[in-house]
Amino acid sequence: MPIRIGLIGKTNAGKTTLFNSMTLLAGEVSNYPFTTKSPETGVANVVSLCVHKEFRVQDNPANSKCEDGWRFIPVEVTDLPGLIKGAWMGKGLGNQFLSVAAQSDALLHVVDASGSVDKDGKITEPGTGDPIADFADVELELVLWYTKLFTQNLPKISKLSKTPGYGVPTAVEEVMQGIGVRKEHAVAAMKDAMLEEKAFDSWNEKEIQSFCWSLREYSKPTLLIANKMDLPYAAENFKKIREKFKGLMVVPTSGEAELTLRRAEAKGLIKYIPGEERFELLKPQELNDAQRSALAYIRRKVFGEYLRTGVQFALNSVTFKLLKENAVYPVHDPQKLSDKNGRVLPDVYLLPSGSTVEDLARDIHSDLVKGLLYAVDVRTGLHLPTNYVLRDRDVLSIVSTAKES
Ligand SMILES: Nc1nc2c(ncn2[C@@H]2O[C@H](COP(=O)(O)OP(=O)(O)OP(=O)(O)O)[C@@H](O)[C@H]2O)c(=O)[nH]1
Ligand SMILES: [Mg+2]
Structure with a gap:
């Protein structure tokens, strides 16, 4: 089964734009809040240095692609609707989205780093929104949902944990494995919440909350995407985000720049290998004025300051660094x-x-x-x-x- 990566975040953070840039699908994008209504899944690629050069052979890829010495390996990406406050209670179809998110192997949590989304999710002037609060709000919804699920299953976990050969971690795994929780996650979360010595039936509400907070962190590796880096205020906010969330991997991106480049590449207008720090114009004479100025803007604003759009880097980082996947080539x-x-x-x-x-x-x-x-x-x-x-x-x-x- 391919790796599953979920895109979560506040409305208007740019999830669908990122999803479209990764998959070349055409999910609806708009500057109205809550544009995406239901989860959509597509295929993206992660990139790894192909072994064919080392072995000095010409390859004939079947389940993947090879371009300029890079292997493009398919992974599954799911675009989710924007999360709203109260989602964990089922608000705005919250339960459905959260359970899809929880079934992913890892999450990309997208924030609008330029701060151009206000607290109600409407697009405003860059610099007015608060991406740190946006991130915290969505994380809280996720943790509250885990806590609700866990609390609903307390009697079941308690009973199972008393089965000979079980114990709490195994019982937690059995009940919550559908959302990626494993025994070792429960062990680590119990340690963090200092619950190793405490009888399960006497865990209080606060202890359960702190256990669930850790459980969510261990069981669902998450990368923070600081999106819209092409806009004003994004650089300042990016610095703040990185300082605030030291334990998290944070990747700056411009989903819009990546989408423009990937679509221009698909039309044969440019040569662009996702993740590379440059593109080449192939048919300059066929570009219209809008395309020409969009590409010039990207060259100046995105490649100039951040060296890349960040989208491929985010996909690679979540796969190879957070999920610690290895690329292996079986041959007959x-x-x-x-x-x-x-x-x-x-x-x-x-x-x-x-x-x-x-x-x-x-x-x-x-x-x-x-x-x-x-x-x-x-x-x-x-x-x-x-x-x-x-x-x-x-x-x-x-x-x-x-x-x-
Ligand atoms: N400048 C800039 N604008 C972007 C970027 N990514 C997205 N946008 C704009 O932000 C707005 C929201 O983008 P969407 O991709 O629809 O956001 P979403 O997170 O999917 O929103 P919901 O589906 O409502 O949750 C649109 O107007 C996009 O064009 C970016 O990297 N840079
Ligand atoms: Mg969307």
Whole structure:
């Protein structure tokens, strides 16, 4: 299953613009509050240095793309409606959005860094809104929703935790695994809230809240996107945001600039590889005045000051740094680096760090894992046991008695 990344944030922060720039879909964007009414999912790509140059071969990618030596690996992105106060109680379809957000592997929390959204979500002059308060409001909704879910399940968790061999963390995992909560998250959250020694049935409201706050942090890695960096006041606010949220990864972006570049690239007007710090005009004579001035603006305002639009960097950071995914290339023939149809380096899989040869085999095909013997490390020719822990950019040939489909 591909990685799932959810876009959350206050209305008008620019979530749909970012989503469109990542997926080249056409979700509705407007300067009215609450434009997006229901979650929409699309495919974006994360980028990793392809191994084909190192092996001096020409590749024939199948499940991904290779451009100028970069592998583009698909991930799933979901655009969500803007969160409003009281969403956790079900306001404005809050429950539905929050449960979709909670099913993501990680979140991109978008704020309008220019501060051009007022407290009701209306667009105003840059510099008047408060992105730090916006972030805190949405985070609070999310935590209150986790707390509500947890509180509703207290009797169930209590009962389960007393089952022989269980305990609280396992019970919490069993009840909340649908939203990505695992045993180790519950263990860490209990430690933070100093609840390790306290009987579950005697946790008070405050302790439950503090436990749920930590549980949300551990179970749902989140990157803060400081968007609209092309507008005035954004640079000042970005500095404040970074100082305020030291433990968080904060990435400055301009979703609008990325969208303009990606659409111009799709039309063949420019050459632009997402994440690179430049673009080239391919057909200057075909640009109309509006396109010409938009591109000049981007070159001056976005690439000039921040070196990139930040969108690809945000996707890569959430995948490789926060979720700690590794890109692994399985091949059938370790000499030719090909699959059974002769395609060279056809596929790349993303697996979280700590995954083994056995996990990779299972991801490729459930049959492959049944007769799994070992894997061959294509770089060294060494045989790797089934419990070998994969590293980023490993190229492996899996050997199994089962027929690979
Ligand atoms: N200058 C600038 N404007 C942007 C940027 N991203 C979005 N906008 C504008 O901000 C407004 C809101 O953008 P949307 O993408 O619809 O925001 P949203 O977060 O999806 O809003 P909801 O669906 O209501 O939650 C639109 O007028 C966009 O054109 C950006 O990077 N720079
Ligand atoms: Mg939207």
